[in-house]
Amino acid sequence: MGIIINIPEPDFEGLGKTEAEARLDIAVFFYTNWHMPPGRCAAYAGVPKVVFMDELGKRKIPIHYDLAALEQDIKNWKNFPPANGSSQRHHLP
Numbered sequence: 693m694g695i696i697i698n699i700p701e702p703d704f705e706g707l708g709k710t711e712a713e714a715r716l717d718i719a720v721f722f723y724t725n726w727h728m729p730p731g732r733c734a735a736y737a738g739v740p741k742v743v744f745m746d747e748l749g750k751r752k753i754p755i756h757y758d759l760a761a762l763e764q765d766i767k768n769w770k771n772f773p774p775a776n777g778s779s780q781r782h783h784l785p
Contacts, residue, residue, distance in 0.1 A: 712737075712738065715736065715737045715738055716737045716739065716744075716747060718736065718737070719733040719734065719736045719737035719744065720733070720737075720747065720748070720751065720753065722736065723744075723748065723753070723756075724753055727756060730744055730745055730748070730755070730756075
C-alpha cells in the first residue's frame, strides 16, 4: 500500500515547478525530515542516487553518515582493487 497525493493542476501550476522538480523537493523533504536512506529518496525522485546526493550538496544539506557507515566504507576501500591493475591493495596510514 502506498500514499498518493493528488495536487490539482491549477495548484500545481501555481508552484512554478516541473513535476520532476516537485518530486525532487519531496524526496529531499523525506531525507531531511524522515531520515529516509538517500537511495530510496532518489528512487522516489526518479533520479540516480549520485544525482540526488549532488542535489543535497547544492542545497547544503548534510549527509547522514555514521561511524558504522565509515567503517564499512574503509573495509570496502581496502578490498577494492587498484585502478592501475596492480595486485597491491590500498593501505591506510
